[in-house]
Amino acid sequence: MNTTEFRKRGKEMIDYVADYIETIEQRSVYPDVQPGYLRSLIPEEVPVEPEMYEDVVKDIERVIMPGAASPACTELETVMLDWLGKMINLPENFLAGTTGCGGGVIQGTASEATLMSLLAARSRIVRWIQADNPDRTESEIFSKLVAYSSDQAHSSVERAGLIGGVTMKKVPTDEKFSVQGEALKKMVERDRRAGLIPFYFCATLGTTASCAFDNIIELGPLCNAAKMWMHIDAAYAGSAFICPEFRPLLNGVEFADSFNFNAHKWLLVNFDCSVMWVKERADIIGAFKMDPLYLKHDHQESGLVTDYRHWQIPLGRRFRSLKLWFVFRLYGLRGLQDHIRKQVLLAKEFEKMVRDDQRFEICAEVILGLVCFRLKGSNELNETLLKRINSTRKIHMVPCQLSGKFVLRFAVCARTTELHHVRESWAHITDLASELLQELPH
Amino acid sequence: MNTTEFRKRGKEMIDYVADYIETIEQRSVYPDVQPGYLRSLIPEEVPVEPEMYEDVVKDIERVIMPGAASPACTELETVMLDWLGKMINLPENFLAGTTGCGGGVIQGTASEATLMSLLAARSRIVRWIQADNPDRTESEIFSKLVAYSSDQAHSSVERAGLIGGVTMKKVPTDEKFSVQGEALKKMVERDRRAGLIPFYFCATLGTTASCAFDNIIELGPLCNAAKMWMHIDAAYAGSAFICPEFRPLLNGVEFADSFNFNAHKWLLVNFDCSVMWVKERADIIGAFKMDPLYLKHDHQESGLVTDYRHWQIPLGRRFRSLKLWFVFRLYGLRGLQDHIRKQVLLAKEFEKMVRDDQRFEICAEVILGLVCFRLKGSNELNETLLKRINSTRKIHMVPCQLSGKFVLRFAVCARTTELHHVRESWAHITDLASELLQELPH
Structure with missing residues (x-):
């Protein structure tokens, strides 16, 4: 949507809100719908091509308002997470559908998704151990639990x-900053011999530092055999899996218990919107379900209703699935794929420019939109370069350490980034690098 | 703001956003301000009288834009929490000021504030114990920790x-559903004798069920003497403390380590905005501070910068203090007090109507905007009444249990509630009650 259309549509939305407030007393204070009402009102999958804005906005009255804030908020979330799950070709047992045991939820951030998965894993292992050994206390078990991550x-x-x-x-990790099966296996075996209880592994797809991918095809079966929960954190990289050519990076997800990425990072959705799926919703609910009277409702035990408050740390919830619904329909699957592909292409263009300049080196394989690079030379030299780049305030970069080296990270991620921005950035970086190198004693 | 003005102002804001996007390349990608820049640009306290909308919105360019999203987001939050702390007359050691050890933060919900306080208390007690007994392990200590709440x-x-x-x-709790000092003292002493470690008490001011208040003037010194963390959860009631006549309900807060209420519940701010203060920010940061390179910044150890990511579960943050800034200035302290007072008055009106009808009884003292009442008679009768009320969808109520009794809860909280709404509600309730009672065998 360009700014001309944004002005028009934004003002229409302001009027919609004002109209709503002016006529609110004509509406019912409580919705008159049955659990699951929403799913049948909308398609089962994301549209491939963009829809007209008028058609999307018309659906607010048709689909959302009859279900008011609740249950519309919950039901749209479940269906949108099914849409998105299908877009990245998640195994069906991660989807809610109408009869599934799994399902998706919107968390605020990946931190919360990781924490929820760890708490679910912790309570599952305690349940398993106490089933065989009712005398073992929770705190004795806690003291022996070991979780792992890259x-x-x-x-x-x-x-x-x-x-x-x-x-x-x-x-x-190995030389590509990726966890391989053997490395985890060794640690788990050693810990078991020491009387500890390995129970959880958090795999990373697309690490923060260099966008490296753990080998989940090896790690998954290993976790399954060891009865360890495998959570996959793909905070940044996850959005790319909507493109078939990047989907192989997710192979092995079928062995995971939970999976998460941040739609707000790279899928054109505003912060916050971290999407998470679990295979067994009973596991995550079991982490700390509690039902005081003031939160009871008629459909409590019916299995028809998803009580997301059991799936997350906060109790209250915002209506974040509306963002997904609008973005999915206004871009269509094709539009979102185009966005990802263009940004990866721009990163590859930048990589090429770096490789063509003998003074620089690429420090990690460029797979998606992140390019890790540095001047050949000392860490100090690169720290100075970065300081100068950031202090001119034309572009901004955040560094990382890779194998002891101070590395600059060029990340393509803004919605409006074009090739000329990338070219100008590289020209700017090389100008400052040339200046810096000239100052050095020969 | 009425809907006519909302239409005008909303559309102006849409244009502001579109203008911003159209000219974004003329702006610096990184702010050029010094830590603490914002505090001196705005007053030290909330205005008593409402300000003009034009003046508030003009300050976006003057105050916010120079500091972009960061550090403006952080600094406005610190100053707004100081404003609000002064509005409820919090002891000065809860405020950040420019040299304080305490300070405020916006959490998403009270659940997160409670969790953060408990985690901070847990790590403080472990630190204290290990200082004297370096051999005691964390998990051994955890196994002996006891927290308390009403x-x-x-x-x-x-x-x-x-x-x-x-x-x-x-x-x-006692007959008023309030925790008294003696009750906690007994439990703590018994647990200590059993070799356990009492470390945390969560007091409630304004319970969910009946808006009861724990006796924090008694409980606070007791917690201090026992070296237990006292957290105060005033999720609903907290907003009322901006009125001097309700502020005595908060007396004893000077003994607390942390305090929280939900501004989104009753202070005309949209969800979510749960405000929390701590006396020793080092305690909450110490709960799990960690500093990877990609999150380091120049002012890390300067003491000038608040790193809120250490104060909460998520890492990413939204710019929620803007809501507080706008609401505080557009209403002024007086306008917000008027809002609270009017709603309490409406609840008292409702209470009077209930008391005037011999078929009903009031079940808990009406202190703020919540009225707990029921038909004299069985729980079943009241359950049926509530079911009928809610199924007609004219008003909606959520029940509670008080001393084994099923109780209806009438809560005044919407911004636009007027006396005629309360009267109509009572007429509707009594109509349905009369119908119900006539159906009963005599």
């Missing part, structure tokens, strides 16, 4: 371990 | 205990 995993994974009060160990 | 506390408090992996015990 040494490249995001800091929020370590934090989830701290919150959950369990040990979190870092699995060493 | 038996009327919200379910999210129990849930925080489950997440944190610590025992949470319910303290019995």
Whole structure:
């Protein structure tokens, strides 16, 4: 949507809200719909081609208003997560459908998704152990639990371990910054011999530092055999899986218990909107379900209703699935794929420019929209370069450490980025690099 | 703001956003301000009288845009929480100011605030114990920790205990559904004798069921003496403390370590906006601070910058303090007080109508906007009445249990509620009650 259309549509929406407030007393205070009413009112899948804005907005009165905030908020979320699950070709047992045991939920951030998966895994392992050994206390079991993640995993994974009060160990990665099966296997075996209880592995697809991918095709069966929960954190990379050519990066998800990515990162949806799926919703609900009277409702035990409050840390919820519904329909699957492909192409263009300049080196394989690069030379030199780049305020970059090297990260992610922006950025970087190199003693 | 003005202002804001997008390339990608830049640009306190909308909106370019999303997002939040802290007359050590050790933060919901306080308390007690006994392990200490809350506390408090992996015990309340000092003292002493470690008490001001208030003037010194963290959950009632006549309900907050209420519940701010203050920000940061390279910044150790990511479960943040800034200025303190007072008055009117009808009884003291009432008679009778009320969809009520009795809860909380709505509601309830009573065998 360009700004001319945004002005028109935005103002229409303001009028819609004002009209709603002016006539609110004519509406019912409580919806008169049956559980599951929404699913039959909309298609089962995302449209491939963009829809007209008029058609999308018309559906607010037809689809949402009869279900008011609740249950429309819940039901649209379940269906949108099914749409999105199909868009990335998730195995069917992650979808809710009308009879599934799995399903999706919108969390605020990947930190919350990781924490929820760890808490679900923690309560599952305690349940399993106590079923055979009713005398073992929860705190004795907690003290022996071990969770694992890549040494490249995001800091929020370590934090989830701290919150959950369990040990979190870092699995060493290979030269591509990826966890392989053998590395995890060794640690798990050693810990078991030491009397500990390995129960959880958080795999990363698209690490923060360099967009590396753990080998989940190897790791998944290993976790399944060891009865460990496998969660997949694909916070950044996940959006790319809507393109068939990138979907192989997700192969192995069939072995996972839960999977998450941030639609707000790369799928043209505003922050926050972190999408998460679980195979067994009973596992996540079981982590801390509780039902005081003031939260009871008629359909409590019917199985027809999803009580998302059991799926997350907060109790209250916002109507975030509307963002997904609008974006999916206004872009269509094809439009979203075009967006991802264009950005990956731009990153590849940038990579080519770096490779063509002998003073620089590429530091990690460029798979999606992130290019890790540096000047050949000391860390100090690269730190100075980055400081100068960021202080001119024309572009902004965030660094990382890879194998002890200070590395610059060029990330293509804004909706409006074009080739000329990438070219101008590279010209700017090389100008500052040339200046810097000239200052050095020969 | 009425709908006529909303249409005008909303459309102006749409144009502002479109203009921003059209000219975004003329702006700097990174702000050129020093830490703390924002505080000096705005007043130190909330205005008493409403300001003009034009003046508020003009400040976006003057105050916010120079600091872009960051640090403006952080700094406005710190200052707004200082404003609000002063509005409810919080002791100064809860405020950030420019040199304070305390400060406020916006959480999503009270559930998250409670959880954060419990995690901070958990890590503080472990630190204290390990300082004297370096050999005691974290998990051994965890296994002995005991947290407490009112038996009327919200379910999210129990849930925080489950997440944190610590025992949470319910303290019995008196006939007014309020925890008194003696009740907590007894439990703490018994648990200490049993070798357990009491470390945390969550007091409730304004319980969900009946808006009861724990006796924090008694409980606070007791927690301080026992070196237990006292958190105060005033999710609903907290907004009322901006009125001097309701502020005595908060007396004793000076003994607390943390305090929270939901501005989105009753302070005319949209969901979500749960405001929380701590006396020692080091305690909450210490719960799980971690600093990977990609999150480092120049002012890391300067003490000038608040890193809110250490204060909460998610890492990413939204710019929620803008809501507070706009609402505070467009209503002024006086306007917000008027809103609270009017709603309490309406609840009192409703209470009077209930008391004037001999068939009904009031079930808990009416202090703020909640009226707990029922038909004199069986629980079944009241359950049927509520079912009929809700199924006609003219008003909607949520029940509670008080001392084994099924109770109806009439809550005044919508921005636009007037006396005639309350009268019509009561007429509707009594109509349905009369019908119901006539059906009964005599």
